[in-house]
Amino acid sequence: MVEPVESAPVVEPAPVVEPVETRVFVASRNAKKLAELERILAPLVPGVRVVGLDDVTFYEEPVEDAPTFEGNALIKARTGFAASGLPTVADDSGLCVDALGGMPGVLSARWGGRPKSDDRNNELLLDQLHDVPDERRTAHFACAVAFVHAGGEIVVHGRMDGRVIRERRGEGGFGYDALFVADATTDGRTSAELSVAEKDAISHRGKALREIAPLIAEALSQR
Numbered sequence: 120m121v122e123p124v125e126s127a128p129v130v131e132p133a134p135v136v137e138p139v140e141t142r143v144f145v146a147s148r149n150a151k152k153l154a155e156l157e158r159i160l161a162p163l164v165p166g167v168r169v170v171g172l173d174d175v176t177f178y179e180e181p182v183e184d185a186p187t188f189e190g191n192a193l194i195k196a197r198t199g200f201a202a203s204g205l206p207t208v209a210d211d212s213g214l215c216v217d218a219l220g221g222m223p224g225v226l227s228a229r230w231g232g233r234p235k236s237d238d239r240n241n242e243l244l245l246d247q248l249h250d251v252p253d254e255r256r257t258a259h260f261a262c263a264v265a266f267v268h269a270g271g272e273i274v275v276h277g278r279m280d281g282r283v284i285r286e287r288r289g290e291g292g293f294g295y296d297a298l299f300v301a302d303a304t305t306d307g308r309t310s311a312e313l314s315v316a317e318k319d320a321i322s323h324r325g326k327a328l329r330e331i332a333p334l335i336a337e338a339l340s341q342r
Contacts, residue, residue, distance in 0.1 A: 140166045141339055146180075146199035146209040148172045155319070156208060159328055163336035170205070178202035188212060188225060188263035189274050196265040196272070206269075206339065208331075212262035212324055214295045216244070216283060218251045224261075227294065237294055241287060244298065248283060256283045258299065262323040264331050270341065273334050277327030279303070288312060 141164055145153050148171055157169040172180075181198045183191040188211040195209035213227030223230040223244070231239030248256060262277040280302045287297035289311025296310035296318075303321040304310075310318055319325040 140168050142168050142170055142205050143335065143339075144175060144199055144203045144205035144207045145169055145171050146195045146207060152210075155325075156328060156332075159332045160335060163332055164339055167339075175203045175205070183211065183225075186225065188261055189265070189276070191225060192263040192265035192274065193267070193272065196267040200267040206335070207267050208264065208335070209267075210262055210264040210324065210327070212260060214244075214258055214260055214283075214299065216248070216256075216258040218248060218255050218257075241295060241298055244283065244295065245285070253282075257281075258283050260295075260299065260323040262327045264324070264327040266331055266335050266338070268338055268342075270338055273331060273338070275327050275331045275334070277323035277325070277330070279321060279323040279326075284309065291315075292318065 143156070143160065143164075145156055147153065150171070153169045153171045157167065160167045160169065178198070181194050183194060185191045185194055191211035192209050195211070196207045199205075199207035199209060211225065213224050215221045215224050223240070227240070229235050229240075231243045258281060260279040260281075264275050264277070266273040281300050281304075282302075283295075283298050284300055287309075289297045289309045291313065292311040299310050300307055301310060301321055304313065310322070
């Protein structure tokens, strides 16, 4: 007589748990800024989704009237957090020229007056530095990135040293990139002549974002 064989218990596959979506708001309409932060945060915050001004309910953007990059970044981040209720990132940056006492600085985007114009800003800067010898044309880009959330505020800074040349070169980038050669660029190319990856690796903003990303991830993990 053949004894019945007990069948092995059926093991159900474990359900796939999708990461819970975590939204982080960037107070900007610049799609490249949103994508950049999402790329940096994604390995640290599974399910992160970075959204911008066009993805939240409209609110009046604040006047950036602080005398420092940090102050302006905090103004934007605090306003964005209050309006959206989402953890908010904002930045402010500019070019600081030694021969001009650190200007344009926080006025970089509107140095040539209204309406804002990169061409007018660049032409004015070249005029102001016309008689300045090459060895005194040192400058740096500065950036402050602020993160405001229910648990507090974080600000980090980034810097890229270099010099202002005498004529614009390159089609990439924006702002003063076509006039700026970073010290980290050994072949003399301007920031406007670098690839996106090359610029991100040495730029003031890239440095600041890479520094603040793990701090954002830690803050989000404690929510």
